[in-house]
Amino acid sequence: MSKTIFITGASSGLGKATALLFAKHNWNVIATMIKPENETALAEVANITLLPLDVTNVAQIEGTVNKALGLGKIDVVFNNAGYGLAGPFEGATDDQLTNQLNTNLLGVMLVTQQFLPHFRENKAGTFITTTSIGGLITLPFNSVYHATK
Numbered sequence: 001m002s003k004t005i006f007i008t009g010a011s012s013g014l015g016k017a018t019a020l021l022f023a024k025h026n027w028n029v030i031a032t033m034i035k036p037e038n039e040t041a042l043a044e045v046a047n048i049t050l051l052p053l054d055v056t057n058v059a060q061i062e063g064t065v066n067k068a069l070g071l072g073k074i075d076v077v078f079n080n081a082g083y084g085l086a087g088p089f090e091g092a093t094d095d096q097l098t099n100q101l102n103t104n105l106l107g108v109m110l111v112t113q114q115f116l117p118h119f120r121e122n123k124a125g126t127f128i129t130t131t132s133i134g135g136l137i138t139l140p141f142n143s144v145y146h147a148t149k
């Protein structure tokens with residue numbers, strides 16, 4: 001029986017490439033993204049299901065995870081959605097900082113939380129989470145670096 005991977009932020013980059021790679025290897029892929037209605041390449045692949053998911057939308061996380069679980073067992077969750085916020089740290093606005101934490105940190109936690117009961121029940125399941133070697137330190141570090149140049 002084919003295994004299933006659930007991917008966040010599959011509209012581009014690593015998320016999209018992962019969706020296509022797993023589909024090619026006969027996995028069932030649930031590719032989630034903010035606007036699945038705009039996706040064309042993944043929509044053409046038979047074993048890829050598109051679902052809407054903005055990981056900052058708490059209600060949508062619950063709804064989309066429930067829909068995904070309604071399709072069958074999930075074996076792997078790839079927490080990929082996220083983005084870098086570059087620039088001098090002192091220039092970052094409250095909204096920019098809040099949105100990045102809601103996306104890169106809280107989004108990962110909330111998606112993971114929704115899947116944990118399913119994995120515990122199955123006594124199996126894998127989370128893969130993209131992070132960064134720069135992490136949050138990148139912002140203050142860069143600002144100090146530029147300020148001392």
Ligand SMILES: NC(=O)c1ccc[n+]([C@@H]2O[C@H](COP(=O)([O-])OP(=O)(O)OC[C@H]3O[C@@H](n4cnc5c(N)ncnc54)[C@H](OP(=O)(O)O)[C@@H]3O)[C@@H](O)[C@H]2O)c1
Nearest residue numbers: 009010011012013014054055056080081082083130131132
């Ligand atoms: N590429 C790198 O060098 C690098 C380095 C360190 C970490 N990372 C991390 O690796 C992951 C993938 O990066 P990438 O290089 O493939 O970048 P990418 O092409 O920009 O892909 C990021 C994906 O995350 C999605 N996303 C952003 N905010 C979201 C939200 N609130 N809800 C759902 N999806 C959201 C984007 O969707 P939209 O396009 O619809 O906004 C996009 O599909 C990200 O988490 C990134 O921070 C990348």
